Amino acid sequence: MIHKIAILGASGYTGAELVRLIATHPNMKITALSADRKAGMSMGQVFPHLRHLDLPDLVKIDEIDFSTVDLVFCALPHATSQSVISTLPQHVRVVDLSADFRLRDLDAYEKWYGKPHSAPELQEEAVYGMTEFYRDEIRDARLVAGTGCNAATGQYALRPLIEAGLIDLDEIIIDLKTGVSGAGRSLKEGFLHAELSEGSHPYAVGGVHRHLGEFDQEFSKIAGRPVKVQFTPHLLPANRGILATVYVKGDAQAIHDAFAKAYGSEPFVVILPFGEVPSTRHVRGSNFVHLGVVADRREGRAIVVCALDNLTKGSSGQALQNANLMLGHEETAGLMLAPVFP
Amino acid sequence: MIHKIAILGASGYTGAELVRLIATHPNMKITALSADRKAGMSMGQVFPHLRHLDLPDLVKIDEIDFSTVDLVFCALPHATSQSVISTLPQHVRVVDLSADFRLRDLDAYEKWYGKPHSAPELQEEAVYGMTEFYRDEIRDARLVAGTGCNAATGQYALRPLIEAGLIDLDEIIIDLKTGVSGAGRSLKEGFLHAELSEGSHPYAVGGVHRHLGEFDQEFSKIAGRPVKVQFTPHLLPANRGILATVYVKGDAQAIHDAFAKAYGSEPFVVILPFGEVPSTRHVRGSNFVHLGVVADRREGRAIVVCALDNLTKGSSGQALQNANLMLGHEETAGLMLAPVFP
């Protein structure tokens, strides 16, 4: 069974990553690719690493005949997604990679994104795309909202611990380091090679990063009471990879056990031996999550470290995994590529 | 049909790259992995990016039962390969990734590698592993000698031109830039991050790089007379990728046509539109070769630029492509992974 796939916003990094992953997928065929400003170009012109593939040229969204499309990956900018998805025919399943449908509470959306939601009814039906935790809902969903890449990384480290009541909910600190591809192909001074390489700095410090909206929503939901973490992202001089170093108060061994229980049968979550820590370079280009736990010298404190590739498991790989569920394919189809190291 | 595979020297980068590629190969199963000093360790300890795979532990070579092995990838250091391959049972097919069997002339071997060859009879039967040019011989070979990664890059740019008599054979200059993974995991000061990053320099300048032995052998054979190119490799602050900028005297358009003719039906060689040039980042992690031709402002001169990934098409990917031919599998099996960008 081959499903027909459209990717909207294919000229960005997450769009290209979807094409890369779907290239060897046995049950999907890309039949439409859109890019507003680059309409008319071939994908190989926009992304020469995809030159060898036989792909449709980039078109504008309104040139796509959605009647033959089974599933749309929507890799459009935030806010644009809302209006575009509203216009898609009902038979089309949608995996959205933007932030538009992640927050269930419309006030929270407005607070974090600065304007009212324009498609509140869609918001209501959207399922949050943390595959391992919403698998059943995703299978049946028409619209799945891909998570923030930082938000995913922090949640892999924390959800089972909050669920199991293993840590002090008022003392969670997430110190996160991320590669620059998460910022997309946008032309900002700070993302130039000359500005970014050979150094590091924090950004959005003090509780202003938008992915906090997802942490607040999900952690509070699990805990059954408000949970507000501290979260400081840093930019790394690297393209791919997120590393979350999470400081918690709780028993390290119990935390490691909880991970084994929560993720023991997950195909993409690898629990490291107790006391070992992961590295972003060991998940590069793959859909795998590496998760480690270390006990601190101070009794009752633990450090949880989570690594994933922001473009794959943090975004396009997650999206494909969810699409596999939605379309009834093997969940791991197209996703078992081993990480690329060195 | 599943063939049983052993990888000797699996603790180096080419060994790990073979494992990465074979991980999703439908017709191969890795049944033995050797590593002298790291025997006893699991592959996941040595290469944490391969943690998720179910692989045999590393053993010493003499612990391997070769009676059930169909094909051996030999990723051992130069010179060691000769003695090890000599001891393998006759039924075992061998793809050697070292330099030991690349040169047909034993004097040339001694000149470039500094000591006499210890397995001259094996040398005689070995087939040179430039897949696109020795396909038939490789299919039937018991022993295939993988090319040097730099040597492969230069040959993709030049073989069809020499064959077709399109360029001045006395005026070929190959200015090559290579990532550092070609040097392997060896502990040398110059390969430390602090020594290498944020800079570039040439090495083995003036005609002393060993891959010249391969250029001399192959180009002279094609031309039917001695051909000696100039060759200057440079080290890039990057891990993967080789870029060869080749200066020739000849007609650029005729050169482009010759490439189209030579490589038109090759699955892994991509000819860029006339006037465009490739980048190493667009072949990263893949088995693809990108090849471009530009006419110089000076009449009768052309610049040919070739990019490939040294660990994949330059080494382990090439080896797997050859093994596919030897074992009768689809030539592209396990190798259609799209490049990883960014």
Next chain:
Amino acid sequence: MIHKIAILGASGYTGAELVRLIATHPNMKITALSADRKAGMSMGQVFPHLRHLDLPDLVKIDEIDFSTVDLVFCALPHATSQSVISTLPQHVRVVDLSADFRLRDLDAYEKWYGKPHSAPELQEEAVYGMTEFYRDEIRDARLVAGTGCNAATGQYALRPLIEAGLIDLDEIIIDLKTGVSGAGRSLKEGFLHAELSEGSHPYAVGGVHRHLGEFDQEFSKIAGRPVKVQFTPHLLPANRGILATVYVKGDAQAIHDAFAKAYGSEPFVVILPFGEVPSTRHVRGSNFVHLGVVADRREGRAIVVCALDNLTKGSSGQALQNANLMLGHEETAGLMLAPVFP
């Protein structure tokens, strides 16, 4: 007044950095350079970036005539320093860049460094080299112990806050990111470019990093009671620079005020406007410390971020600043070089 300087262990990065800084120092002349295994070579061979300087060749330590030397920078490996410094004539002032004399408590030394101290009487007279906090003692010292580079970074962020009683002493978390040059020129697999670039990971997690010995000593001394911080260092794919992200419970504005008070007249410590954060790239190659404070969204919590160059302010620059004090020169001599960006 020109003082004669010897640098022991000049073939490492901190040795080379001392030479770089002293190259334009108006009151110092390098008259001896030692390197055990590289004795006999010129400095330009070992460090080609210093080719243009007129320097003495590298010799073994016992070839140096210390009778004409005024001050020795000792950039030898840990443990070696102890035995070498013990043999130096009494008139020679010493700035030691190793860890040998940083810890005042001999049991603490043995605990963190795994063997008994071999020069306890020297240990007693050594002054800890945090210039801004031990200026008077350093001026009169015969032996100054340079701080750990990570230890310095954390202390700039925390000493004034502990001193002023502004933060909860039981809730200090230092999440630190460091470039690889701090590891020196040592040949370890993990410091190869291919292993390190394009990724990040924590190391020495859970309270086992030796610089904790310095944190414990200094913070407990200031507080007048035991203080044990949490400390997690991470390796960055960058050569120079340390960034410490420090999580404290206390009032952010009061913290900023305390910094202004403590460092207001310091020539090398730059306090950023409230709410701004530093970047390692903006102190690269310089002796400056950049220090920022941000209030967290959670009342009563603050994030302090400190950046410095590990080879300069974290090691050789600090050493030169201390030597200037010891020899009666302008404290900033040779050290006012602006950071190199980009």
Next chain:
Amino acid sequence: MIHKIAILGASGYTGAELVRLIATHPNMKITALSADRKAGMSMGQVFPHLRHLDLPDLVKIDEIDFSTVDLVFCALPHATSQSVISTLPQHVRVVDLSADFRLRDLDAYEKWYGKPHSAPELQEEAVYGMTEFYRDEIRDARLVAGTGCNAATGQYALRPLIEAGLIDLDEIIIDLKTGVSGAGRSLKEGFLHAELSEGSHPYAVGGVHRHLGEFDQEFSKIAGRPVKVQFTPHLLPANRGILATVYVKGDAQAIHDAFAKAYGSEPFVVILPFGEVPSTRHVRGSNFVHLGVVADRREGRAIVVCALDNLTKGSSGQALQNANLMLGHEETAGLMLAPVFP
């Protein structure tokens, strides 16, 4: 004697580099800094690595009182320089870092830059800024035109050889590798970290790079007949540094001798021992040029390799060296900073 300095276009990398170098200059004081779009900001906001300096805020050019200014460094974009410099009072000496006054032939200017020159009379009096070769003219010039950074690198390798008639003028190939800071702070997709890091590619291939105008002009002038080199620049994943690998037909030893003769007393040009080659990382952040010569295995061919820092010796350092000459200061003032390695 302190001269008053204005820097126009101070918000770009060459502007910042001028500030960095002048920061410790004993005879210059920066009294005005201009930046069109960033007027009103402090230099520390635009370039946080210069925070510690006491500098005038950025203003628009027409807000500067040039009556008290002795010398202007003009780091404006090409074409803008022409119109601005035309309006400066006659007493002001000018070092222009743009391409506007490099080409003496107005037709050549129009050919390479695509439009007629708007200040032909200024063009006539401008002196070309290759310090070592135009020292006397520069001393007396009112307007000095800084060279292209690539153009400077190639000329250091070739001028003495052409002058001495040592090489075949029709067979010169310059294969050049440059860091990305040469492109300035301009927001182009190709200069993003995610696009550039971990790879390399050639650009402006085939004889279309504008710096060829300078090569043609200078080499033809020296030779007394038209000289047209081949020139292929490549972009490196590094911020600073240019490496030119120059292929010539001539005697390598004679070439080395010619360099010794031409540059023997130059303060910033370092000739490497015969057979050794330079690296960009060993000149980083400095005004030094490293120059090496190797004989090829093919009789009568040599490889000349030249390395310099594009922002320093290739641009702002060169400009300051020229300004020192113009104002009668020590030629090396502010420029003896040793390279920063690692």
